Amino acid sequence: MRQNHREIRWIVEGFTPETIPFSRLTEYLSELANLFGDASSMRFVRLEDNCVAVVNKIVEPGAYSRIEKRLKTANSEHGESAPRNSFERINRMLVEDGTSARIKSGSATILRFPGQTVDALDEFEMEGVATATGYLYYLVENERGQLNVRIRQHGLPAAKCIAPAHLQPLLKEQLFKEVRLKGRGTWRRTHDGQWVLLNLEAVACEPVENVTFRQAINELRSIQSSWEDDSLVSESAGDASQ
Known part of the structure; x- marks a missing residue:
């Protein structure tokens, strides 16, 4: 799939399109647009069943790398303040709703929202x-x-x-x-x-x-053993003859 047509999915656990209030969904979508920061390059594609999975398609060439970088640093103290603030607001909403969420691209998870698990452990x-x-x-x-x-x-x-x-x-x-x-x-x-x-x-x-990994395997293969050929076989044969 070409980069300018890649999809990003925002998945909320515990809800389906039939159970999430429309007003709440629009609140999430508004904050997601702020989080992505490049919303004009994205198009809403569909809302998937079984859970709330909002699927967006990136239509502008080069936008995916910008959005991915922004998402990967949204939960970091070294990230930009705007996406970090959006991340925190979305996460607070998820805590209120008693659930969690994640953003995926293909099979890779780019960003997790712990939501309800935020207060599960004491620091x-x-x-x-x-x-x-x-x-x-x-x-x-x-x-x-x-x-x-x-x-x-x-x-x-x-x-x-x-x-x-x-x-x-x-x-x-x-x-x-x-x-x-x-x-x-x-x-x-x-x-x-x-x-x-x-x-x-x-x-x-x-x-x-x-x-x-390939270099490591080659280095292991290059290690010279001091054992003679068939040393285990020779010892076993010697033991059997005693």
Whole structure:
């Protein structure tokens, strides 16, 4: 399917087209238009049965990538304020309705609205062993002689880290590259059950090599074994003869 004809589906659990009040549906649709931010490039296609699934088709070339990027950051503290506010308003409405929702493109879920599960868990913090893996984009020495480090994690908020001075040469060498920092940190469990690393006091750093699955398999195959051919067969035969 060409990009300018891709469909985006907003699915609400627990409702059907026959049970959701029309006035409530229009409220959701109004906030969805604000959330998408590119509503003029979208067309309403259909309302699916069994659940409330609002299907929209993107008709403007290039609009899908803009909308997808906006949706993926709508539930992030680093996202734009307008889509984040729309996300929060929609989520509050879902809490009021006692349900949840998600936005999908094809088989992939782009954005989840926890809705009724928001208050299911209490937030709390705990300290323990921690690891931050991602793109090292910030490295500054602070007034205490330590290093302030920022790691952009994949699909997670940026990790704020402190590293000792003796790691500075290695961190400088790995700046703007993928790294893994290990140490102790503070974790927070959010309302929806996700664990977020708030801070990390690093004691070790190692580079992360981006290796594809195929490359990893080839490397495993290239490992030379010190065993002789048919060593297991030979030992078994020897045992049987005793």
